[in-house]
Amino acid sequence: MEGAAAIGSRPVLMITNDDGIDAPGLRFLVDRLVAADRYRVLVCAPDSDKSGVGHCITWRRPLSAKRADIMGATAFAVSGTPADCASLGISGKLFDGVIPDLVISGINIGCNCGYHIVYSGTVAAAREAFLYGLPSLAISYNWKGGKSNVNDMKLAADACLPLINAVINELKAKTYPEGSFLNIDVPTDVGNHKGFKITKQGKYMIRIGWEQTFLSTPALETYQTANMDVDSKSGYTDNSPSTPVEDGLLFKRVIVSRDNGEEEEEDTDHKALEEGYITITPLGALSHTEVEAVPYFKGWLMHMADHSTSSSL
Template identity: 50%
Template sequence: MEVKLSKEASAIPTVLVTNEGGINDYGLRILVRVLLSTGCFRVFVCAPASSQSGVGHGITWHQDLCVKPVKIEGAIAFAVTGTPADCASLGVSGVLFYGTTPDLVLSGINVGNTCGNTICYSGTVAAAQEAFLQGVPSIALSYGWRNNISSTHDLKLAAESCLPIISFVLNETKNKTFPPQSFLNINVPTNVSNHKGFRLANLGKFKMKNDYTPTANMHVINASGATERDAFSSPSQEQLWLRRDILAIANLDEGDDIDYRAIQAGYITITLLGALFSSEIPTFPYLRAWLREINPNHHSSYDCSEIPDWSIYK
């Protein structure tokens, strides 16, 4: 199959859209329609065949990926039996779109904010991060959807509100002035129709408390003819099904420049993320002191009495 593009189409920037919610997710379909309605973008889509919410930056390593073309009017689209990171990697590789590398990767628009520690679990952020690792500029887009309050019209407004950022990044990338060490994480507040504009925000920190609720027990009778009671008495023969529940979230940050606080205040937040979310520089002296104590070049034997006082670095 060969795709032929007009001179007009090849002159405009190419945007690859992916997500964590799957190829049929409302957020993705609305984002694609918003992009196409401007006439300013050529749109490719490479998204998971089913929802991959919360998979983080997992990749498919030991199994083949199944790729199927999907009809999305105005775009070239594929569904992939893989993770968001798989889709981003495949989408920028040139394998699916006949050698074309997109100018920008957009991941979203996610139904629900992706800020603070949640970026570690987010497939939305992972897809943007994977594109960034492959050398392609990227943006993760999320909208603070709330059940019984938000609507698909709000999702459309959220996608439209991000168009100035998308155009700005494409222009800066074309001029080679966009920071090559960063990609963007954008969060749109729930009340998008009355948002207060864009605001740079730092990544917040949460302390999440988890609980696990049993949902069912399954007792397996083994091949030797053991009874259900015997199976129940043997831990190796029992399966316990558990559901994770988040009981509480404690905010560890203060200040108006924290992402989730700025979102609550009604701003569209822009957070710069890097490849590896590394720890803060002030921890380095602590680690240097630690290494001095355990480095074999300095000690011929291990002495428990020589443990350093690390409390001075706290």
């Protein structure tokens, strides 16, 4: 397998996302990395919007990978999930044996903090690379309707370049830690951000409920609607034609509230992001429980065993 050492001094970066290969966040990031003239840039991203699919993978059917025209990069649009794209892109099968030195997922339109990390295809792509031993970053921009515009995505790419360069320098020096990948969120007012801040994953979550509807609307959500209009009352606006449903019940997702009702702790990702910092949250792949819960469940298991024994007498 060919890596940076085999192709000279230029490290290999692979870019993916969940908004799709045509999303502005990915395109602006690739443009900046190509313009830096320091890296060999590969792109392996979904051929359409795959937001909110989490760490879903495609198992039973083959995926198509079609060449995409992105100036300065070798790019493929893949008919799979973000995790699929990360897995295929680092496999050596797609890019003629080349294995990237660093995988970057993003830039996502909409932040990925707190519990939303579980749902995020952006984070899942970075996690997938991490699972297979490759350093990875997930980058998201805290888009807010009425405040943000597409130019902010360019500013987000510029703001993250020093971080990407720093990670590459650590990798070259063989001092970069292997036990985590990084989830990065860029604040809404990126032009006046307060700098980088190491944070921990919090419990922030936009609560989603359900409402019954009587019209069948085609699934046309894309990064233009599902993410950019996340501040609208219904979560997105879709003016496409709708038709009544003859059989069964239809339900649509609606935003109920924008937090979990608890005050956020200091140094958590969402709190620091709202304060104007570019947050850097080291993540692992294991799901850790609260330490305080372990003694309870040990006692509960012993009680269950005692009860089972006495019941059998």
